Amino acid sequence: MTATVLTPASRAKPAAAGALEAAAKLWFAAAVIGQGLFVFYILAAYGPTTLSGDFAAWNQNKQLLKGYVPGDTAGNLAFAAHVLMAAVVTFGGTLQLVPQIRARAPAVHRWIGRAFLSTAILASLVGLYMVWVRPTGDSGANAIAISLDAVLILTFAGLAWRTAMARDFVRHRRWAMRTFMVANGVWFLRLGIVAYGFISKPFGDAAPSMGTFFDIWNFGCYLVPLAILELYFLAKARGGPRGRLAMAGGLVTATGLMSLGIAGTWFGMFAPVLAKL
């Protein structure tokens, strides 16, 4: 008969740490569903049209600022490359966060990681080209906001790559998660707009207009998720029980808002576009 050895890991986790872990898992489950719907939308909206060369069909999507422009071959090819890479970034980023893949198939994790980081870098460079060389007519502040996001994606992806090459996996994981947050800025942008539409409605004219929110959220869509991630790192590493519980509550609230955005973007943005194609 073997004696049961009580190691620190086998002891019951303190309630606050358990709550934080559960809240992070809940957030992740919502993110997987939302990202799955976003990938489905990107592939269904742009896959067949782009791969068959029917670029004009993109403009069935009336939410696009520019999309297909007759005669602008370089710009149209840039858009085509951007949306196809966007699907890899979104799908690859989510897969990278699945702990089972990291633990059981490290080679798969490495290859998805290379694909995620390189497409995030290339999609950002192409995005910068579209914003500054093929202007969409977006306001100056919005162009600066998305460009700052591109700079953060390029910087964080570079650092995630460098720390992986140096086999410094603790720092690599942090930089990879930061890259995930900023690379999903465009996704959070859409979720935030829809969620704000729901939340601000009961307040009528007392709430800031959608235009004002949009201008602020153009920066917030990557800075707020990044700040939440940093707080999560802090709470996990050094937070006391109260700090961890507060963080768990914050994450559950963020997950609720995100879920509202996920449902709203699907029914209000993505499904109507797909219905027209």
Ligand code: HEM
């Ligand atoms: C790396 C993560 C990114 C993803 C997943 C992504 C995704 C997308 C998607 C799906 C579209 C098509 C629009 C739609 O159907 O709603 C799009 C368009 C566009 N993206 Fe990105 N994007 C990313 C990064 C960026 C960055 C960093 C920039 C700018 C620096 C950028 C600039 C643009 C522009 C200018 C368009 C065309 C807008 C139009 O013509 O309406 N993107 N992106």
